[in-house]
Amino acid sequence: MIEIDHRLPDGSEVHFYSCHKCEEKWWDKDGEHLPLAEVLDLARKRRS
Numbered sequence: 001m002i003e004i005d006h007r008l009p010d011g012s013e014v015h016f017y018s019c020h021k022c023e024e025k026w027w028d029k030d031g032e033h034l035p036l037a038e039v040l041d042l043a044r045k046r047r048s
Contacts, residue, residue: 001019002017003015008042009047010046011047012029012042013029014039014042
């Protein structure tokens, strides 16, 4: 299992996971699954 932590431009933290056994990949924010489209939207936002 690979886990990569990211701090996005708006200051929020997300985590990317990749499983070598099943090839599954997913994003997580505050313990909740996050679709890739939402991660990309958050990445486009600037810190206020």
